[in-house]
Amino acid sequence: AQKVTQAQTEISVVEKEDVTLDCVYETRDTTYYLFWYKQPPSGELVFLIRRNSFDEQNEISGRYSWNFQKSTSSFNFTITASQVVDSAVYFCALSETGNDYKLSFGAGTTVTVRA
Amino acid sequence: DAGVTQSPTHLIKTRGQQVTLRCSPISGHKSVSWYQQVLGQGPQFIFQYYEKEERGRGNFPDRFSARQFPNYSSELNVNALLLGDSALYLCASSHGTLGSTIYFGEGSWLTVV
Numbered sequence: 001a002q003k004v005t006q007a008q009t010e011i012s013v014v015e016k017e018d019v020t021l022d023c024v025y026e027t028r029d030t031t032y033y034l035f036w037y038k039q040p041p042s043g044e045l046v047f048l049i050r051r052n053s054f055d056e057q058n059e060i061s062g063r064y065s066w067n068f069q070k071s072t073s074s075f076n077f078t079i080t081a082s083q084v085v086d087s088a089v090y091f092c093a094l095s096e097t098g099n100d101y102k103l104s105f106g107a108g109t110t111v112t113v114r115a
Numbered sequence: 116d117a118g119v120t121q122s123p124t125h126l127i128k129t130r131g132q133q134v135t136l137r138c139s140p141i142s143g144h145k146s147v148s149w150y151q152q153v154l155g156q157g158p159q160f161i162f163q164y165y166e167k168e169e170r171g172r173g174n175f176p177d178r179f180s181a182r183q184f185p186n187y188s189s190e191l192n193v194n195a196l197l198l199g200d201s202a203l204y205l206c207a208s209s210h211g212t213l214g215s216t217i218y219f220g221e222g223s224w225l226t227v228v
Contacts, residue, residue: 033214043203045219091157102171105157
């Protein structure tokens with residue numbers, strides 16, 4: 001079964017618009033971690049944010065913010081005032097207690113920001 | 116400090132050949148993991164090594180093997196290459212504890228023809 005689902009395949013926006021990426025996860029663990037990574041065309045996965053299952057406080061870091069809701073098993077990510085350089089594939093990932101050595105990734109959402 | 120470094124960046128191999136990919140983790144990180152990313156999909160876990168011991172293995176055939184050296188660098192070997200092995204191979208390093216941030220290298224693009 002898919003542990004991480006990113007329902008949005010592609011999102012296209014005009015510069016300065018906000019972009020929200022959806023992520024729904026599935027786990028039986030009570031302790032787990034959620035991540036967002038960005039993958040530009042070069043291929044490198046760039047770490048963006050991490051949240052543990054005990055901290056549902058939503059935060060803002062620069063133009064990035066996230067909304068973690070355990071009740072709906074969702075971990076959504078928002079880019080505010082998007083820029084062309086934000087164009088990339090974004091991955092949501094889950095690290096579980098029982099598999100703490102690996103990340104389970106979603107299929108990714110391709111974000112295209114047009115000037 | 117240097118990030119995760121991988122080599123080679125790109126390579127082309129013929130079906131049936133063998134390939135070795137190399138990775139150096141971030142200084143101080145004792146855990147190295149390997150992921151395969153086929154075009155259009157998310158990365159899939161292949162192996163993790165921690166303190167030179169295999170800690171986890173994903174659902175990959177025995178043609179895939181890896182090892183970690185005393186300096187924590189790692190090699191991924193793939194034997195008897197198939198066309199379907201064409202992918203981006205990503206190496207990641209971390210401290211190896213639950214919740215540790217996992218940092219990735221730029222990957223090795225493997226094309227099997």
